[in-house]
Structure formats: C-alpha cells, structure tokens
Amino acid sequence: xxxxxxxxxxxxxxxxxxxxxxxxxxxxxxxxxxxxxxxxxxxxxxxxxxxxxxxxxxxxxxxxxxxxxxxxxxxxxxxxxxxxxxxxxxxxxxxxxxxxxxxxxxxxxxxxxxxxxxxxxxxxxxxxxxxxxxxxxxxxxxxxxxxxxxxxxxxxxxxxxxxxxxxxxxxxxxxxxxxxxxxxxxxxxxxxxxxxxxxxxxxxxxxxxxxxxxxxxxxxxxxxxxxxxxxxxxxxxxxxxxxxxxxxxxxxxxxxxxxxxxxxxxxxxxxxxxxxxxxxxxxxxxxxxxxxxxxxxxxxxxxxxxxxxxxxxxxxxxxxxxxxxxxxxxxxxxxxxxxxxxxxxxxxxxxxxxx
Numbered sequence: 001x002x003x004x005x006x007x008x009x010x011x012x013x014x015x016x017x018x019x020x021x022x023x024x025x026x027x028x029x030x031x032x033x034x035x036x037x038x039x040x041x042x043x044x045x046x047x048x049x050x051x052x053x054x055x056x057x058x059x060x061x062x063x064x065x066x067x068x069x070x071x072x073x074x075x076x077x078x079x080x081x082x083x084x085x086x087x088x089x090x091x092x093x094x095x096x097x098x099x100x101x102x103x104x105x106x107x108x109x110x111x112x113x114x115x116x117x118x119x120x121x122x123x124x125x126x127x128x129x130x131x132x133x134x135x136x137x138x139x140x141x142x143x144x145x146x147x148x149x150x151x152x153x154x155x156x157x158x159x160x161x162x163x164x165x166x167x168x169x170x171x172x173x174x175x176x177x178x179x180x181x182x183x184x185x186x187x188x189x190x191x192x193x194x195x196x197x198x199x200x201x202x203x204x205x206x207x208x209x210x211x212x213x214x215x216x217x218x219x220x221x222x223x224x225x226x227x228x229x230x231x232x233x234x235x236x237x238x239x240x241x242x243x244x245x246x247x248x249x250x251x252x253x254x255x256x257x258x259x260x261x262x263x264x265x266x267x268x269x270x271x272x273x274x275x276x277x278x279x280x281x282x283x284x285x286x287x288x289x290x291x292x293x294x295x296x297x298x299x300x301x302x303x304x305x306x307x308x309x310x311x312x313x314x315x316x317x318x319x320x321x322x323x324x325x326x327x328x329x330x331x332x333x334x335x336x337x338x339x340x341x342x343x344x345x346x347x348x349x350x351x352x353x354x355x
Contacts, residue, residue, distance in 0.1 A: 002349050004028055004035040005095075005111035007104070007131060009119050011041045013084050014226075015276040016199070016292025020118050022091055022210075022273075023198040024145065027342065028115075033349055036093045038107055038114075040130060043099040054127040055158055070254050076269025077251070083272030091210075101135040109137050113349065117145035118176055118198050120321075124155035124163070132166035143172040143348050146195045146341070149180040152320045154187065164188045172348045177324040194328075195344050196337040197295055203338070204299050207281075212274035214282030215266075221245040222283035223265070224293045227309040228255040235307060236287050237263065245284050250276065291321045298325075298334065 006024060009017040021037060028035040042050070051058065070077055088094060095107040108114055114133050116122075121131035122144075133142045144167075154160065167173065167188055174195040175181050181192045199207075221243060223236050240247050247265040251257050260267045268279060280286060281300040286293060289309040297304040306326075308319050328337070 002033045003110060003112045004033050004349070005038050005108045005114045006035060007038045007040055007114070007116050007133070008121055010037065010039060010088070010094075013081050014292075015273055016290065016295070017119050018084060018087060018273050019277070019292065019296075020198040022087075023202050024115075024118065025092055027198065027201045027345065028349070031346060031349060036095055036111075038098055038104055039094040039096065040098045040104060042128075042130070046100045050128050050130075053129065054162065055156070056126055060126055070252075070257075073254070074251070074257060074269070076267070079270030080272065083270070083275075087273045101130055104130060104135040105137060108135065108140065111140065113141040113143060115143045115145050115348075117147045117174075120148045120150040122147045122163070122175075122180075123150035124159045125151070127159055127162065129162070129166055132163075133170075134166055141351075142170045144170060144174060144192075145345065145348075146174055146176040146197055147180075148176040148321060149183055150321060152179040152183065154183065160187045171351070174344055177320055178328075179320045179324060193344060196328075196334075196341045197292070197325075198341075199292065199295050200299065200334055201338055201341050201345075202299075204301070207277055207296070207299060210274055211277035211281050212272075214278050215248055215268060217246065219243075219245050219284035220248045220266075221285045221287060222248050222250065222279055223256075224250040224252070224280075224286065224288045224290055225256060225307070226252055226290050228253050229289075229307070229309070232287075232289065232307055233259045233263065235305070236265075239285065239287060239305065243285060248279065248283075250279060291325065294322060294325060298329065 008021050010021060025035050025037060098104045098107055114136050116131050116133055136142055164187055167190060173190060174193040175184060176197055178194050181194050184190060184192050221239055225232050236247060248268050249256055249260040249265050250268050250271060280296045280302055283302050286297045286302050286304045288294060289307045294304055294306055306322060
C-alpha cells in the first residue's frame with residue numbers, strides 16, 4: 001500500500017473540479033492505497049507572490065474578485081459554497097488547510113507519492129508552481145494524472161522555461177488532451193501519456209449512487225454555462241421552443257442569474273455537487289459550454305448541445321478540451337478509456353511500491 005497525496009483545484013466552487021477530485025481519490029483508495037488530498041487554499045500573500053513569480057496577468061486577480069462578487073450578491077451562491085464544504089467533509093479525505101507551499105510541504109512529508117491532477121492545473125494562463133509539486137520533500141515520487149494545459153498554442157518563453165524546469169523530475173506524466181501532450185513535448189522534450197479525466201474512471205452506476213434526486217416536474221432543458229455570452233441564451237430559447245421543455249438554469253455567472261430572471265426560467269440556485277449530478281443525469285437535454293458538463297452527460301447518456309466558449313483565434317482558447325473529448329470518444333468508447341486510465345494508475349502506484 002502506497003501513501004498518496006493529491007493536489008488539484010478544490011476551492012473554486014466548480015462542479016467539475018470537485019467531482020474529478022472525488023473520482024481520483026475514490027479510485028486510488030479502491031486500489032488499496034492510502035490517499036488524501038492536500039487542501040491547498042492559497043492566501044492573499046501566496047497569490048501575489050505567485051503572480052510575480054510566474055508573470056501571470058493581473059486580470060486573473062480582477063476576474064477572481066468579480067466571481068467572488070457573484071457569491072456575495074446571491075444568497076443561493078453562498079449556499080452553494082457551504083454545500084461544497086459539506087461535500088468535501090462527507091466524501092473526501094483532506095489534510096489540514098494549506099495556505100502556502102511551506103504548509104504543503106509539511107502536510108506531504110508522510111506521502112510516498114504525490115500526484116497532481118486533473119483539471120486545468122497546468123494551464124499557462126494561471127500558472128502556479130504548487131500544481132507542479134515544487135514543494136515536494138526530497139525523495140518523494142512525483143506523478144501527474146491527466147493534467148490539462150487547456151490550450152494548444154505555445155505560451156510565452158518565460159513560462160515555457162518554468163514548465164520545463166518544474167516537470168524535469170517527474171517520474172510519470174499523463175495529460176488529458178492530445179494537444180497538451182504535443183505542446184508539452186514541444187516545450188520540454190518529454191512525451192506524456194494521454195489519459196481520460198478522472199470523472200471517466202467511474203461508471204454511470206457509481207455516479208448514480210452519489211447523485212441527488214432530479215428536479216421535480218415536467219421534462220426540462222438544463223442550461224449550465226461557465227462563460228458569459230448573449231448567444232447562449234438565444235440558443236437556449238430556441239431549444240425551449242423546439243422541444244417544448246421548461247428551462248432550468250444552474251447559475252454560475254451574474255449573467256446566468258439575470259437571464260434566468262428576465263426570461264422567467266427556473267433557477268436551480270444553491271445546488272451542491274450531488275444535485276448537479278442528479279440534474280444532468282435526468283435532463284431531457286443539456287445545453288452547456290462546460291467540459292465536465294459534457295463529460296457527465298456522456299457518462300449518463302444525456303442528450304447534449306455543446307456551445308463553444310471561445311473564439312478560435314483567441315490564443316487563450318480552451319475549446320481544444322471539448323474537441324479532444326469528442327474526437328477521442330469516436331475512437332475509444334468510455335469503457336475502453338476507463339480501463340486505460342485505471343491501468344495507468346495501477347502501474348504508476350505499483351512502481352512506487354516496488355521502489
């Protein structure tokens with residue numbers, strides 16, 4: 001049995017982030033290993049130092065403040081935050097809260113292997129060395145499972161040098177998208193394996209056991225949008241007229257709240273991860289721009305209309321995540337991808353035990 005520590009996004013109150021964290025820990029524990037998530041929630045000083053260190057754009061802080069304002073303005077968003085905390089208490093093993101790399105190092109001293117992943121933890125737009133395990137104590141085995149770079153274009157050379165340096169001592173690396181593997185090879189010379197997102201490692205039956213009850217009432221069209229785009233709502237209205245379904249909105253942005261109110265759509269406010277699963281599983285149709293929205297709809301067999309969040313010419317476009325998911329699905333059905341991911345993890349962890 002290996003002692004495993006995992007680091008990924010935990011405190012962005014995002015359904016996909018929380019559920020992929022749950023899936024990876026559950027799978028590793030089912031394999032017989034001792035697994036905890038390092039509860040990384042950087043404080044303000046850590047965020048500012050990271051901004052300077054990695055030369056990330058200050059707009060990231062402004063965007064973060066704008067998202068926090070949504071939580072402040074909406075009672076349902078505040079309830080949602082509380083439900084995420086409850087979900088972690090009930091379903092994840094966590095270390096003590098870590099506000100900086102020094103605390104991460106202290107909490108990982110008893111871990112034989114550290115795994116970063118999944119989600120867009122390696123996206124150069126918001127680069128953070130902690131997600132490259134730079135805090136790892138000497139002698140710790142380092143691995144990445146399905147880490148996503150999120151983009152397909154080479155970033156600024158300073159960030160290329162940082163990524164090359166931070167990945168040099170990894171024993172095993174897998175990424176989530178082929179575009180990410182190609183980009184990593186170009187930047188570092190390392191060939192990464194391509195593995196499915198952790199949510200794909202669990203079956204529909206396993207996710208059903210976690211899902212909450214479906215929204216009551218007639219068949220519904222579920223709208224779940226991470227981005228803000230007026231055309232999303234025009235498409236949703238066209239689908240409402242086409243299908244005759246009522247519309248339920250899982251709100252994330254200020255625009256989601258405003259559009260739902262203006263169009264008299266039902267608002268599924270203050271929903272936790274379990275309710276998200278139940279809503280996606282039982283929707284007559286999902287309309288989304290979310291990678292994980294699409295992933296769960298595919299797992300459950302829910303009909304989906306995918307909207308593109310970014311312009312193709314945008315150098316920070318993350319459309320490649322969804323493009324890769326759909327393309328790979330054509331070549332490898334989910335059960336095949338699931339077995340590939342499980343086999344990769346077993347091999348990675350068994351190598352550690354041998355060492």
